[in-house]
Amino acid sequence: MCYGGRAGGKSYAFADSLLLLGRQKKLLIACLREIQDSIKDSVHKLLADRIAFYGLSDYKVYEDRIDNRVTGTRFIFKGLREQDSQKIKSLEGVDIAWVEEAQSISKRSWEILEPTIRKDGSEIWISMNRLYENDPVWTAVAANPDKRSWIRRVNYCDNPFCPEEMRLLAEKCRRENPENYQHIWMGAPLSQGAERIISATDVRRAFERKIASTTSPLVVGLDIARFGDDKTVFCFRKGRLVTGFESYGGKNNVEVANIATNIIEERRPVRLFMDIGGQGAGVYDILKDRGFGEIIRGVYFGEKALKADRYFNRRAEMWDKINRWLGELPPPELPADEDLFDELTAVNKKFDGRGRLQLEDKDEVKKRLGRSPDKADALALTFAEPVYDYGMPKLYGNGKVSVEEMFSLAERGKNSGW
Ligand SMILES: Nc1ncnc2c1ncn2[C@@H]1O[C@H](COP(=O)(O)OP(=O)(O)OP(=O)(O)O)[C@@H](O)[C@H]1O
Ligand SMILES: [Mg+2]
Numbered sequence: 001m002c003y004g005g006r007a008g009g010k011s012y013a014f015a016d017s018l019l020l021l022g023r024q025k026k027l028l029i030a031c032l033r034e035i036q037d038s039i040k041d042s043v044h045k046l047l048a049d050r051i052a053f054y055g056l057s058d059y060k061v062y063e064d065r066i067d068n069r070v071t072g073t074r075f076i077f078k079g080l081r082e083q084d085s086q087k088i089k090s091l092e093g094v095d096i097a098w099v100e101e102a103q104s105i106s107k108r109s110w111e112i113l114e115p116t117i118r119k120d121g122s123e124i125w126i127s128m129n130r131l132y133e134n135d136p137v138w139t140a141v142a143a144n145p146d147k148r149s150w151i152r153r154v155n156y157c158d159n160p161f162c163p164e165e166m167r168l169l170a171e172k173c174r175r176e177n178p179e180n181y182q183h184i185w186m187g188a189p190l191s192q193g194a195e196r197i198i199s200a201t202d203v204r205r206a207f208e209r210k211i212a213s214t215t216s217p218l219v220v221g222l223d224i225a226r227f228g229d230d231k232t233v234f235c236f237r238k239g240r241l242v243t244g245f246e247s248y249g250g251k252n253n254v255e256v257a258n259i260a261t262n263i264i265e266e267r268r269p270v271r272l273f274m275d276i277g278g279q280g281a282g283v284y285d286i287l288k289d290r291g292f293g294e295i296i297r298g299v300y301f302g303e304k305a306l307k308a309d310r311y312f313n314r315r316a317e318m319w320d321k322i323n324r325w326l327g328e329l330p331p332p333e334l335p336a337d338e339d340l341f342d343e344l345t346a347v348n349k350k351f352d353g354r355g356r357l358q359l360e361d362k363d364e365v366k367k368r369l370g371r372s373p374d375k376a377d378a379l380a381l382t383f384a385e386p387v388y389d390y391g392m393p394k395l396y397g398n399g400k401v402s403v404e405e406m407f408s409l410a411e412r413g414k415n416s417g418w
Contacts, residue, residue: 001102001126001141001151004187007166009159010127014098015046018125022073023058027095029075032113034104036079039064043100044077080109091116095123099137102128107136114140130189138189155186178345188368197319197349197359200341202326207336211241218243218267221381222274223374224256224283225249230371232256234263235378240325240332242382245340245375253279257286264292272296273384275377299384301377305356306385312358314384319347320357321383322376343373 002010018029031043047066051059058070066075078091091097097117099105105113117124130138142151156162156170174181178200182188216239225232231247248259260283264272276284276298284298299318305311311320322344325332334340346369348360359365366372 001128001149002154003126003128003130003138003142003151004154004158005129005156005170005183005185007156007159007162007170007185008154008187009161010154011043011046011100012050012161013154014100014125014127015043015050018075018096018098019047019050019054019056019059021096022068022075023056023071026072027074028093029073030091030094030097031075031077032080032097032099033101034079034106034109035081036077039077041079042077043098044075047075080105080113083109083112085112088112088116093119095119095121096125097123098125098127100127102126102137103131103135105135105137110136110140130187133189135189153187178341195348196345197347197357198323198326198344200345202323202331203334203341203344205331206326206334207341209331209333211333214238214241216240217270217387219382219387220263220267220269220272221378221384222256222260222272222280222283223378223381224275224278224280225251225374226278227372231374233374233378234259235375235382236267236269237379237382240328242332242334242379244335245337245378247374253282253286256283257290260287260296261290261292264295269295271385271387273299273381275299275301275381277301297384299381308356309354310356312352312356315377315380316349316357316359318380318383319359319376322380325383337375340375340379342369343376344379346373347376 002008002013004010021027022029031047033042036042044061044064044066048061050056051061051066058068060067060069064077067073083091091113094117097113099113114124126137126141128135128137141149145151156166170181170185173185179196183190219237221235221237223233223235231249232251233248234246236243236245246259248256251259256279260272260274263269264287272287272292272295274280274284274296277300280298284296287296299314301313301315301318303314305314305317307317311317347365350358350360352358362372
């Protein structure tokens with residue numbers, strides 16, 4: 001089975017391979033789909049075009065079939081819905097059945113077809129653009145594949161022959177309507193029930209927005225890498241304005257703590273929320289030791305939510321805060337960053353047995369995204385707790401700020417732009 005989005009090269013690859021195999025030995029090849037009102041609906045034309053393109057003069061193209069005059073191979077074309085249990089018997093001698101557009105195959109058609117392709121060494125080739133999670137053929141073949149099944153996802157980006165025009169269409173769709181992009185171009189099924197927690201439109205709107213200045217205090221979110229390929233990310237947010245992200249790879253606890261120390265001393269955040277689920281605990285201890293206990297707060301993503309009746313855990317609660325924040329008008333501002341976009345719009349929500357909002361498993365997100373949503377998690381951390389503006393950064397107590405400095409900070413007073 002090959003599945004995926006548009007222009008992945010599925011139909012061409014199947015057509016070319018079958019034409020090649022049919023030149024090597026005698027095969028009966030059935031090209032099948034759910035409904036075939038006329039031969040025009042079938043892959044007859046594609047095969048004929050490829051024969052012409054390669055100049056395969058051993059093939060003879062008839063109205064309703066294609067024969068190879070040397071090997072005796074024959075291609076036939078049928079709609080499965082028109083087959084009753086009598087007619088389907090004509091398919092029993094088939095060596096290869098190509099089921100094209102298999103997302104449209106009904107459960108009934110599949111149940112008739114599968115036992116019919118029974119000849120020794122026979123194969124069913126399936127090409128499909130998944131429609132729903134539970135397309136009958138997908139459920140039967142790919143949901144729990146056995147050893148005899150070969151299943152590959154192919155998309156336009158994997159197709160070396162993908163026409164430039166298609167690529168441009170795909171990229172346009174990716175920018176303008178990411179949900180559709182996932183389905184049409186990346187082969188993801190339309191989800192029924194599950195949906196993204198954050199809407200792509202809201203994120204795009206925040207990318208467009210320009211906030212001239214803000215008097216809100218700086219809050220930093222720090223997501224610390226848990227695995228080798230994850231990134232340690234700082235997110236900087238002042239109220240409705242996210243001023244930026246900084247990402248680091250391959251840093252140990254002391255190095256991360258040093259970077260955090262610089263940030264605290266130079267940019268004077270009122271709070272730095274950090275994930276202390278994994279490595280973070282070590283960094284937290286170092287920073288606390290250095291006297292930043294007033295500023296830093298540790299957060300476990302998995303811990304009980306502040307509003308435990310509404311959220312499954314802290315992470316769901318923080319992500320929902322991002323969602324609400326993005327939905328407010330006038331919109332907040334995010335740096336236009338495509339990685340951030342992908343991460344924010346990759347996460348599905350669900351509800352637990354008690355009706356509490358929950359995020360889908362991180363493994364699922366990782367599969368979809370190819371990495372952890374580190375930037376989005378860093379942004380989520382800036383929403384860990386409400387932060388009140390006391391007008392000055394709390395740096396005292398760590399010995400790094402002089403008394404004079406403290407007083408001069410205090411004089412600048414409330415809403416002084418920190
Ligand atoms: N072997 C090839 N040689 C030349 N061009 C190719 C080849 N394979 C694919 N293409 C080009 O890529 C395009 C997409 O391929 P194809 O139609 O096979 O994709 P698909 O996965 O079946 O997509 P869809 O879901 O839209 O049916 C074709 O229209 C053709 O332009
Ligand atoms: Mg196709």
